[in-house]
Amino acid sequence: MVKQDLILTGLAMAEAALNITLETEEILIQNLGLVEQNHPQTWKNKLILGDCLEVLQKLPSASIDLIITSPPYADSRKKTYGGISPDEYTDWFLARALELKRVLKPEGSFILNIKEKVVDGQRHPYVLNLILGMQQQGWLWTEEYIWHKKNSYPGKWSNRFRDSWERCLHFNKQKKFKMYQESVMVPMGDWAKSRLKNLSETDKRRDNSKVESGFGKNISNWVERKMAYPTNVLHLATECGNKNHSAAFPKTIPSWFIKLFTDVDDVVLDPFAGSGTSCVAAKELGRNYVGIEIKREYCELAELNIKTAVSHTQILNNSNQNYEELNVAGANSEIYHDYLIKYVLTPFYDKRFEKLSKLKLKDVLKRKNPYLFKAKNIERAQDFVDSIITAFLSSQEETIFGNLLEGFAIHISETLYGGFKSKLNSIDLEFKRDENYYIVGIKSGTNWGNSDQISKMKDNFKKARQFLIKQGVTNNIIAVNGCMYGKDSNPLKKDVDADKTYFKYVGQEFWEFISENPNLYQEMIVPIGEEAKKKDELFKSTLDAKVNEMTFEFMQYFTNKGRIDWIKLVDYVSKKGDVKLEPVSQQLTLELEGRDSDLEEPLDLADALDFEE
Numbered sequence: 001m002v003k004q005d006l007i008l009t010g011l012a013m014a015e016a017a018l019n020i021t022l023e024t025e026e027i028l029i030q031n032l033g034l035v036e037q038n039h040p041q042t043w044k045n046k047l048i049l050g051d052c053l054e055v056l057q058k059l060p061s062a063s064i065d066l067i068i069t070s071p072p073y074a075d076s077r078k079k080t081y082g083g084i085s086p087d088e089y090t091d092w093f094l095a096r097a098l099e100l101k102r103v104l105k106p107e108g109s110f111i112l113n114i115k116e117k118v119v120d121g122q123r124h125p126y127v128l129n130l131i132l133g134m135q136q137q138g139w140l141w142t143e144e145y146i147w148h149k150k151n152s153y154p155g156k157w158s159n160r161f162r163d164s165w166e167r168c169l170h171f172n173k174q175k176k177f178k179m180y181q182e183s184v185m186v187p188m189g190d191w192a193k194s195r196l197k198n199l200s201e202t203d204k205r206r207d208n209s210k211v212e213s214g215f216g217k218n219i220s221n222w223v224e225r226k227m228a229y230p231t232n233v234l235h236l237a238t239e240c241g242n243k244n245h246s247a248a249f250p251k252t253i254p255s256w257f258i259k260l261f262t263d264v265d266d267v268v269l270d271p272f273a274g275s276g277t278s279c280v281a282a283k284e285l286g287r288n289y290v291g292i293e294i295k296r297e298y299c300e301l302a303e304l305n306i307k308t309a310v311s312h313t314q315i316l317n318n319s320n321q322n323y324e325e326l327n328v329a330g331a332n333s334e335i336y337h338d339y340l341i342k343y344v345l346t347p348f349y350d351k352r353f354e355k356l357s358k359l360k361l362k363d364v365l366k367r368k369n370p371y372l373f374k375a376k377n378i379e380r381a382q383d384f385v386d387s388i389i390t391a392f393l394s395s396q397e398e399t400i401f402g403n404l405l406e407g408f409a410i411h412i413s414e415t416l417y418g419g420f421k422s423k424l425n426s427i428d429l430e431f432k433r434d435e436n437y438y439i440v441g442i443k444s445g446t447n448w449g450n451s452d453q454i455s456k457m458k459d460n461f462k463k464a465r466q467f468l469i470k471q472g473v474t475n476n477i478i479a480v481n482g483c484m485y486g487k488d489s490n491p492l493k494k495d496v497d498a499d500k501t502y503f504k505y506v507g508q509e510f511w512e513f514i515s516e517n518p519n520l521y522q523e524m525i526v527p528i529g530e531e532a533k534k535k536d537e538l539f540k541s542t543l544d545a546k547v548n549e550m551t552f553e554f555m556q557y558f559t560n561k562g563r564i565d566w567i568k569l570v571d572y573v574s575k576k577g578d579v580k581l582e583p584v585s586q587q588l589t590l591e592l593e594g595r596d597s598d599l600e601e602p603l604d605l606a607d608a609l610d611f612e613e
């Protein structure tokens, strides 16, 4: 079999294995006729095809913990899935809201992502009418969260500015409902420092309400704390990756509310499921889901999306980690998760496979020090080949993985602070935060750099500062040498020339500097481990095949009577001039031939080997 085929066969096997596990989940598009109230297996963890009004009538009362949905907007997107005129919208929705109220548990929540449309030059009041109508149905309008769409397109309108927010209305059936505020805490960042700086000592002890409402807050409570409660504004980018549904919301929206209002194993319902974003988020967070969608094509899309989603709790249970501890990062953790899988782990393994398939014995031999392996007393051909391949691959992997992880750091900065990859020498990332403009050179580990390299980096920091000031940057410019792992207890690296002074942030401090999330350095482990688990089995078996194949080659040329011929090996690697290689194991081939009558003709070793003469 050709080497390429070997890899493809392996991939196909891995896919087949994946399908087997997925099929056991029995994700089905359930037809309405099959839904039975008293049989949760007919509606739990199912996508139900139909008008949600009819489907909801078939679900049992008080069976859902959280409803999260983004219904079709009034009259919009007619071409894709019809539309209800703004004047009819309230009545159309209220009929469904009544059923939603019936199926929701008393302590459950309903999050409605909606925005009013402009009709004849003014905002149509159907959302406001809807809120009033729902209140008349007995819903409590508990809160209004704002989804700030960080990446909405700029534009010019004659009488308003670009629309960059939507409502996420929060309704309940009763005042007491389930809410887990700790699960969506956010990093404290510099808020406490900057806010406290402006307070007097008395204020620090108690910042009494200026309007004497009696609800003053003791700000000193927050000193030294790493995490804080978020506000009711969610700063999230719109979904750009979902090419197959025109109105998908980002997964971070349902994920955030699912963490806030439900427990593991609770049931999350999206009555307008679209591409299944809420169901995917629910599955990933270890909750049950029910999706209802009127269009079959979207149901099928959602089915596919749910099938490929992986439950984080499963992974964490497998890896014995404490999910609750790691799950405090708030809404951005899903963005990190997706990015790490798509743009770090997947290309990393692609590269590993590529390198492995191109590997040639002669290349590896010439790049690895034979004396080292002799010094380690390696005398078995297979151990020798295994060791040199592993050493050869891992020396390249560090660089490949480092570059990909650097991309992750830049992506976080881009997502959170509009950072970007720098073109300046020694600098990988530039971003603005608070009053500062950061220029960051990212390195893999803390041991990077001899004195020449460090001095060159400092010169480049100085040049970058001068350049940016010329370009009109008026902020305080701070140079940072970031290292993705390790420790350094003395981050400030002072220089007599202030322009060459910089901070060295290492390991946890680096990731916290980039994201303002002190737990990120731990949280990254989850998706990395998850993807590695999936891919590494195939990689290991491909590697084993390579080791076997190369051991066979090695034995033909570098062993004598079953022992490694070290002299021949060092000749090949180091002797002046060309060294012509002759196979030494004709004997072995003949012996094999004699014993194995199935071998019709001897192997043509010259063809099998690829030595440059």
Ligand SMILES: C[S@@+](CC[C@H](N)C(=O)[O-])C[C@H]1O[C@@H](n2cnc3c(N)ncnc32)[C@H](O)[C@@H]1O
Pocket (backbone or CB within 6 Å): 050, 051, 052, 053, 069, 070, 071, 072, 073, 081, 245, 247, 248, 249, 250, 271, 272, 273, 274, 275, 276, 277, 278, 292, 293, 294, 295, 298
């Ligand atoms: C705004 S989209 C939801 C997108 C979804 N949040 C996602 O991320 O993909 C609204 C969806 O509701 C579906 N829909 C419209 N009327 C419906 C109805 N009466 N019952 C169920 N689904 C309906 C549409 O086909 C559309 O896919």
